[in-house]
Amino acid sequence: MNFLDAWRKRHAMARGTAVYVSDDADPEGIAELLAECELLRVRAAQQGLELDDSPASLEALDQLPPRWRDDPEELPWFGNDAGLYLGTVIVRTVSGAHWHLWPSGTPVVMLASGRDIEVVGAGLDWAATGAPELSQVYAEASEA
Template identity: 70%
Template sequence: MNIPFIPFLDRWRKRHAAEQEPGLAAVFEDDPQGVAELLSECELLRSQAADAGLELDDTPASLSALDQLLPRWRDDPELLPWLGNDAGLYLGSVVVRTVPGATWHVWPGGSPVVRLASGREIQVVEAGLDWAVQGAPELSQVYAEASET
């Protein structure tokens, strides 16, 4: 279908694009500390860990302890993606808090990643989902690789 160019629509779109709310990327840039706190909540993961007798203290040792838990969550396929997302955000929070120069970054599509001082980006949510579903890579292994660079 051949749609004719309508100049006033182009001007209208440009004018209204400026009025739209800022995207997630802008929030990351404007309040990185607030975003870091929000991403570190990981309520479902913390609840599951507490049920297993593990308190998550935002340290690399807690990642190793998570790796040792029996994966009872795999019995609930509806829980897996949510828990995996939380595991990835928790992993990212630990990296950002303990690896010098690591920061949260968001891709234009909205996926949060951790950017290391070297410029390398870690797709922590993807790593958390893989950990929740398959058990690999271990969260502590991803952290170890991030802390080496």
């Protein structure tokens, strides 16, 4: 474990993105912003994977060699993007799913059942350890 990782754990640093918007913000515009995931899309393309916002692309991401773990500075950004991408796939393919912002500004996916999925946290965990797999989180969301 390197110094930065140890420091973050000791200081309980916040994980992921925070979004603050006005009450009249356009939900579709927010969804498009969260769907950008530029770093993830670039790194996936460098490994020959085009992300098409489909559940199959999550399975393909799960199979990539975790080269992003070689760069401790990039890893949290990559994991953040992985979580936002996971959320984008869920919102675009699971009936009734939509983005929701917690009071802290954390973007989560709310399912039709009312259950929130903290997709950024799942993406960060996946990027750091490989678990849970993105496709597994998606499968659980699509069954809920």
